[in-house]
Amino acid sequence: MTSVVREPAVELSADRIAEACAAAWQRLGESVQRLRLTGDQWSAEDEDPADLAHDAGTLHAVLVPALRRVELVLDEQAPFAAVRHDLSRWLESGWEVSALTPLDRLGEAHTTLRGLALVLQGCWLRDSQVRFTSGETP
Template sequence: MATTSSDAQPSVERRVGEAAVRAWHVAGEESQLVPWASLAEHLGNTVAATALGPVILVPRLRHAECVLATAEPWMSARHALRALVDQGWVVNALVPLGELGTAHEVFRGLPLRLQGWWERDDRVLAFTDPEVA
């Protein structure tokens, strides 16, 4: 049986982004989920970053949470995240909890925060407190 687009499950990166948007809503902040490519084009950021999934923007705080793709090497995201910081954004990188150590190695020295995520037994996504990269 062929799967239709309505049967397709959202990617894990999309689910993480949607969970982060809900968390910001609970905190009383407006946020939006946008693809990295759209944000980069809007900001005039020419850095290609296949390792970046969706981005959660909290405009009032000038805060961007970037979901890192689980199947891509993250080094390509380093320059893109730096470009966001250089444009005045406060940046968090959302990474799978089991990959926080790797994220610290890849992003060490960048002025951003790392935030782990995991899926609980009830399939709800949870987040750690932010850590300095």
């Protein structure tokens, strides 16, 4: 008798998306900083993976300081209308902004974030790796 062993499903969490984003910039030779926003306070994320767990009220971001670029992760739980204010603040401060969201929320992101001068990128898992679409304008 043959038995099939199934690997546990891999979740597309905010932390996993931010990790893949940071790794992509680092492969290009850029220095990055990971941040998280809880309430109204941005703070650097600790290196301890236990401290990087996603909370429902937490927004994750990857900064590429040399390029004045920030990539904000808008996962399955992110309220786009509420996050719009945070995105606007980064844009008003002169940063280039990208919003990363799972593919199944990309349409909602286009609708809610329309008019902001940012780039939207969808993401999904393929072979347990996070993949990103090309950038789109909302």
